[in-house]
Amino acid sequence: MDALADVLATTGFSGVLVAQLRSRGPGWGCALEQQNTAGFHLVAEGACWLRVEGRPPLQLVPGDVVLLPRGEPHSLVGAPEAAAVPYAELEAAHPPGREGVVDLGGLGPVVRVVCGKFSYEGDATRHPVLSALPAVIHVPGMSADAELQGIIRLLIAETTRTRPGARVVAARLTDVLFVQVIRAWLELTEADAETGAGSRQRSWLTALHDPRIGAALSLVHETPEAPWTVESLAREVAMSRPAFARQFRELVGAAPLAYVSRLRVDRAARLLRETDDPVGDIGEAVGYASEFTFSRAFSRELGIAPGRYRRAARARPAA
Known part of the structure; x- marks a missing residue:
């Protein structure tokens, strides 16, 4: 029995796209409060920065995926020091429309971030998978394996096109994306433990190995x-x-x-x-x-x- 698959099925775990952020230039910023669910961001075009309290700003480039298993408060910004406006205010000022794109405008290179979340039964702090993960998981697109890169490319393509059923396909791809990100994190954790670069985090996820x-x-x-x-x-x-x-x-x-x-x-x-x-x-x-x-x-x-x-x-x- 696949323990990971069993837990995800038992807790009714499934992904859904929330919106896409699109902007131009470095002056934009989007702040998200503490969420009651896990979420992710996938950089489809351009570059931006992730700010999480207590951590240095993290630059994200095309193909990068960030998973926040317990919905930590964070900001996505065009520059490390840019001011961030609450997402609710941005959404009200720039209604996403049928395509689900919150277009912030501006001048400069295009930045597009695909944002999604996961629904499940229970609290993220007690969820068997989410509670075993660090607060932030960053998987650089360039270092992802071929399978994860393939899912990233498909998800970016489905959120760009307007073909029938694109949002349904993209939502299903988020489920696969989650599992692939967990695999990438497990492999990185295993490699760090073997080389002494990091300590092995105790959880049933790492025990699967x-x-x-x-x-x-x-x-x-x-x-x-x-x-x-x-x-x-x-x-x-x-x-x-x-x-x-x-x-x-x-x-x-x-x-x-x-x-x-x-x-x-x-x-x-x-x-x-x-x-x-x-x-x-x-x-x-x-x-x-x-x-x-x-x-x-x-x-x-x-x-x-x-x-x-x-x-x-x-x-x-x-x-």
Whole structure:
């Protein structure tokens, strides 16, 4: 079982384009407040700068991708010291129209930035993927592998043309873009750890590269409802119980059974959102012996009872 794909599917993760920023010259600036979702920027033409508090300005050139997993406040500007206007004000002054382009005008070389976000269930700070990532991920287009460069070129092309279905195609490409950026970050993290240029960040994402712990994660994602114990997982990957428990915690950042519990609850949350199955049946399907033990585990993980979670989830679209 592909653990990354499973988590993204379980949390209903999907991408959507928000707008394109287009400007000319260095005097423009767009400020974005803290977002409640992950977002990204792809530089399609020209060059600009990304400003994030506590970090030096970062120059972005065509093909560069920036991912902000937890929606950090930031600014996109034409020059490092340029003033930034809140996006809402820019959008009101320059309505995007049918093509979704916020054209800021100006004189000079064209700068075009494709902006998007990702929707999913839950808080980014608790999302299994997003919470494991740094606040800002920058993937230079020139250093991206062939697959990522291909996705970048396709996304730029689809946001430039006016062919039927272009926005739908572009939105689907954002899903692929996200996975490719994560792969690029994982490879960079692995290379830095091997050369001593950086420390290995502990998360289940980086643990996927470990032959034994990665295999254990795949087993758990394939059958989270199985009666897993630390002993049975250790036996499956040919490790002693103490060594497995220690290495799992070191690499994943959580104890094995705590990870299993969170995965079961995430799987149950998806079933509560997408099916009409009784709460007790859902609890049994994800591995709990009784509705009481399921409700207790669900409330402990998400801070809300299963029934209330279902009602709240179904009320959101209507609201």
